[in-house]
Amino acid sequence: MDVVEFTPTRDQYAFTFGGVAPVRRIQPGTVLRLWAEDAYGGVLQTTNDRPSEKLTMPFVNPQTGPFHVEGAEPGDTLVLHFAELTPARDWAASTTIPFFGGLTSTDRTVTLQDPLPERTWIYQLDRDRGTVTFAAQSSGHELELPIAPMLGTVGVAPAAFEARSSLVPDKFGGNMDTPEMRAGATCYLGVNVEGALFSVGDGHYRQGEGEACGTAVEGAMNVTLVVELIKGRAPVWPRIENDTHIASVGSSRPLEDAWRAAQTDLVLWLGELYALDRLDAYQLLTQVAEAPLANVCDANYSSVVKVAKNLLPGGEAYDGVHAHLRDLATTIQSA
């Protein structure tokens, strides 16, 4: 089993999916140990650091990659199993950014109002307690919150010769910002170009569903993942599987279209797993779906639809590749 370690230099980050040359070529079956910078490029370090002063567009949400997977062809399914996500720093940051976020007008939902004020919060990590601390700025209120590390951004090069911003998710994945993308999860992505050219980034030590203010508890992350390839069977939208659930992630505007995409994809998936026709699968999913939002701030919004496996005995997705990789990951971690 190949193990590849990669920490990008400052000029090696990617800011798009597509349109970037690969940083490494790897074989299916490779274990990657990566360092992922935070979405701010690490420049917001104190509560006095204003996004409008410190950030330079479009150099935000830097991605680690892309990786060229040998043998991956359009129509194939890239499989990424996240074995370990570990905070790489002892602090993380979150902010309001002018005209960015879910409860403000934006450059997409334009109004004539003034922006919300900028503010930066710094969260201190307590590794032993496994917590970060929210510190209010309008009062002395502090609140300790359990960490729940995840990756906001996972994606492949898009189809149709496109290169797309690392800020806006779509069929190729990207900045979906779902808490489901955590250690123990396996992500399935349809391959659009030779080599798949996937990247990851945007570590969150914790994030609520919706990522309302536009940014999570943003922190650099050490990422261990296993790469696998399934020939053919490309899903239209990213899928995620863990020990308890299968899920689809749609990303679009308006939000109901993101949901429709995910819900439909899962209707198809259930139909395949249980040999149900479209209407039966639609009915069944209607009664068993969970539908936690992912983001409502990233130009394309992301909606997750998932089903608990304990409600669905007997179906096994993608020939059990998730269980296989999860077991494999256990080996790696104990290594």
Place this chain on the structure above:
Amino acid sequence: MDVVEFTPTRDQYAFTFGGVAPVRRIQPGTVLRLWAEDAYGGVLQTTNDRPSEKLTMPFVNPQTGPFHVEGAEPGDTLVLHFAELTPARDWAASTTIPFFGGLTSTDRTVTLQDPLPERTWIYQLDRDRGTVTFAAQSSGHELELPIAPMLGTVGVAPAAFEARSSLVPDKFGGNMDTPEMRAGATCYLGVNVEGALFSVGDGHYRQGEGEACGTAVEGAMNVTLVVELIKGRAPVWPRIENDTHIASVGSSRPLEDAWRAAQTDLVLWLGELYALDRLDAYQLLTQVAEAPLANVCDANYSSVVKVAKNLLPGGEAYDGVHAHLRDLATTIQSA
């Protein structure tokens, strides 16, 4: 403690919130034991019963009520604690209905396509096992699913002299179709007219988040609830509290607007509970919110945003009325 029992006769159902005379006048503190018909009026009983043949618009989603609460005035907060929701029949039904549902064009999202086929599923209830059984029609596949009784529709008379269909939720509540409206939940609704004039209905033995096909496992329900009144403090959008979470429910189109309403209401609520300013509450909620969809099929879509109480030590909503009513409810049930 007054206990009022009420089972509507066939001509006593309400099909709007507002515009209907009350069926009973009750005091705050009253326990109501109600019978709620299913959304089909009980007429879909076999898999051969087609909605287009059996249902007569607009006589669907019949509501039990309205109840006039003595002393309730505009600006007050109506408190409904659901003590018990028990299936009133041994079967329930679900259907696809032409041009109704989340994965079809509708009379609101019109296309020129043909409708999906109509199909009716009947779910048999096993009271001992606490399950209903999904029976596929395209195959012999059967699946036993745990029941999770809830009320799709809870609301008061709307403001501004309106009378609104029981099918479409809004600020007054109504057909929100959230699984959060289950036994053990307390619902807070802003009062718009003298007496509040609330109704309940639309029993679901089980429903997935999103209610994708437009109908849950629809079944008549025996409902026990306790009515309370808080002077003033009317929330803009319905709120729900249970032992583990506080939640707000927004209902609008497009879906992001439903989410924005709920998310903003919870920002305000958190701000009050913890004396945080708007930005701090926005930041905190961003990192702790859960955002399960309710319905994406009812003309106005409903989005729930909620926070786990264990992340929020020290805040107590509405002076602890939920805990009070929950304890009271235990007494009733054991009676």
Place this chain on the structure above:
Amino acid sequence: MDVVEFTPTRDQYAFTFGGVAPVRRIQPGTVLRLWAEDAYGGVLQTTNDRPSEKLTMPFVNPQTGPFHVEGAEPGDTLVLHFAELTPARDWAASTTIPFFGGLTSTDRTVTLQDPLPERTWIYQLDRDRGTVTFAAQSSGHELELPIAPMLGTVGVAPAAFEARSSLVPDKFGGNMDTPEMRAGATCYLGVNVEGALFSVGDGHYRQGEGEACGTAVEGAMNVTLVVELIKGRAPVWPRIENDTHIASVGSSRPLEDAWRAAQTDLVLWLGELYALDRLDAYQLLTQVAEAPLANVCDANYSSVVKVAKNLLPGGEAYDGVHAHLRDLATTIQSA
């Protein structure tokens, strides 16, 4: 030919469509001469009059009516031909209103931002020149604009026992705010309740398409209209015909759904006029449609789709009732 004059007293205005007793019962063929108050109830008279101080919700957008049309039954088509719209005052007003309008967050598209400032503009009418004058408040800039009188609000009682705010348009018509509703236009509305119960109001001396800031050049209006009734043939959405165009008006959220409704209704209409199947009518309309927006501020947005009659030789809508009423109207005016 009956001529009925009606000027409401202060307590005779309606603020909903549906839920209100008729002010008059009239026969089809009646000519109505009405006085319609402006949307502010006439209380904004100087640039110092702030909406938030002078207006009392929900007593805005007062309607003149409803009128009960003898013989009108659900499924029939109410025909209203606007013979004359004449400014009833020598001034009109427009405003920004906190959290109301198209370029601000609203109570439906909620954000945490501050509202835009309130401002009131008074437009002086020059009857001889047929103009109103825009006077900037941030400078001495003045601009004379031709008047183009129209009615923002025309509607019938809705279906399904609803009573709906005069602020929000839907299938029943209401506050569509389209400049197409001017003298010379014939409006077709589907009847939902016995007597149709139609009302009109919301005079605009001039309005741009979209009514972006939420209010037009709002002024009281003298309205002369002719009422006719066609048995059956109720359109799903309001239709408008004048000497040069036929049009449909959809009202919904998001805006594309308003457009879809209007576009589809016109596909059906074209199909009937020319005996085209659905696809041919879809194709033809694609190449000949004009699509001016009506309002993007009234909770439900309104989108007009129309076709120039000179592109459509040979089709005659509703057996030529428009031409008949237009000719009749000429007689009235010269009377």
Place this chain on the structure above:
Amino acid sequence: MDVVEFTPTRDQYAFTFGGVAPVRRIQPGTVLRLWAEDAYGGVLQTTNDRPSEKLTMPFVNPQTGPFHVEGAEPGDTLVLHFAELTPARDWAASTTIPFFGGLTSTDRTVTLQDPLPERTWIYQLDRDRGTVTFAAQSSGHELELPIAPMLGTVGVAPAAFEARSSLVPDKFGGNMDTPEMRAGATCYLGVNVEGALFSVGDGHYRQGEGEACGTAVEGAMNVTLVVELIKGRAPVWPRIENDTHIASVGSSRPLEDAWRAAQTDLVLWLGELYALDRLDAYQLLTQVAEAPLANVCDANYSSVVKVAKNLLPGGEAYDGVHAHLRDLATTIQSA
């Protein structure tokens, strides 16, 4: 004055904005005489040619370009004046395409319904009469329609290292599909990359507003345009000026966001032209705007907001460059 002629070879077309090397480098002031292929690549020639059989994704909507404009830098304003648009063939085509268009579910607004049937219409051009003929397929109905040549697609390379499909418009322009892009129009585009790298394509012999079925009367076009460059002053969204109007074009989802972008851009533009503050410009535009839709089918919808110049005496956009280029164009045409 440089005159550059360019007809692409089959392998010279571009299918994205951005990510493509320039076909020519030109100086500001150059006149371009171009051949633009139709959106189908010319392969739909009879009513038997099915899009699903003849088209190969993503090789649709081929663009002529990109052209590198010497001296153009990010923040500059590219000026394209369309001097002449002349049909390059004697026929044009239009189609329904499965899951593409405004009155069908799509890959963005997914439903479980079957697609609409595919159908291809061929329009014969009569150059002398200046008409194309619609021929119904469900009947013998024919209708002669005046031609109104326009370009569906005009754009520059996008910002942020993106390469974007020629099918989906955005801030960089692209497939806006507005009938305003006709001979006599001047288009202003913000430059994002050195050289601007603009392309044009997607000739329409005629198109209704909204382009409902997804395709206009699609035909190859001979294009004569003049290229100019203004240093700085980049508009956020594409602007169009002709002899009678100034206009802005927003492209987004949902449709109200496209409108908001255009309306806001024009508020800013009016504010500059007349030295009005934001609120005065908002008010003025509210009363004078025209808002014809462009497309409601291209994933991002496009909305035009425009104002008649005769309502706006005294303002001159971009120092009169439009009038200058229009006069220049007259010279070219008579050459």
